[in-house]
Amino acid sequence: MTTKFVHHICIQTNHYEESLKFYRDILGFELIEESPHFHNRYYNSWLKLGEFYIELQTGKVGENLDRVYPNTQGIHHFCLWVDDLVKEVQTIKQWGYDFILKNGEAIYQVENGCLCKLIAPEGTIIELRDNRGI
Incomplete structure (x- = not known):
């Protein structure tokens, strides 16, 4: 079997600055890369904690993302x-x-x-x- 590990999760946000501050300043992630105007998004950024990454991105320009609810399927x-x-x-x-x-x-x-x-x-x-x- 080949070696496998979780590389990253992607989190989308309507509140980029607030989410970036939370992950960087509160949880201690390091901002590795910040790409404004990335594929029709305001931002697409990479944050790192140890060997784990979060890809933090906004919705596409003009898109308002729906909120995640704890009682839905998928990652809780x-x-x-x-x-x-x-x-x-x-x-x-x-x-x-x-x-x-x-x-x-x-x-x-x-x-x-x-x-x-x-x-x-x-x-x-x-x-x-x-x-x-x-």
Whole structure:
């Protein structure tokens, strides 16, 4: 079998600057490339965290993208492992972002660790967890 790994996900947004700030300044992705006016889009950019990439793009010129809903088919969320979940949550809260609460709490216990979820400006659900296992 050939070697395979997840290279990137593509996230589309109507709020490019806000989404870029979220992934870069809040979650720590590095902006690798930003291409304005890319194939009839306002922007198509690449962000990197470790060996994982996000392709962040706007809709095509004049297009207003529909919002993603958590109860639809397809990718529901993506997850980032963090070494200090409490510190990450405190930092993100300082930036003014809200978390999806479970039983009134941002951080909650799962089978073998803790996690939390928040919603990026374009509607993508981001899970942060402190357990590297499944």
